[in-house]
Amino acid sequence: MISEVQYGGRVTDDFDKRLLKTYVKCWFRDEMFEPSFYFEDKTYRIPRMTRIEDVFDYIDTIPNYDSGKVFGLSPLANDRSF
Template structure:
């Protein structure tokens, strides 16, 4: 559903739709709920948080800019 309907917008370009579907297949999987799962970049994981304040604190620790590695791109993508 995420790859077909985006909150507040839409993807109209066929190549962009294909890319978004690829990201969704890679990132939204059953394994992401395993206790030790981490995304490509070690900074990204699903924290075990139950309180809303802790969620906001966790979000505040995230970087403002992502490296290309997060999206499966070469580190040279940032250059």
């Protein structure tokens, strides 16, 4: 549904559609709702809270800058000397 409806049919290139569907299959799966689930580098998880204050507290723990590892890149991606 996300790959077809969320973008309102605005993804018109067939290869882009395939890529979006691949991302959806990769990231949106049943395991993501398990309490032990974390995304790529264990920095990000799906918060399990019901109070808005807890959501704000969780947001405050999210880093301001993402490491390259989050995107599946080599640790060298963080090297700013290039």
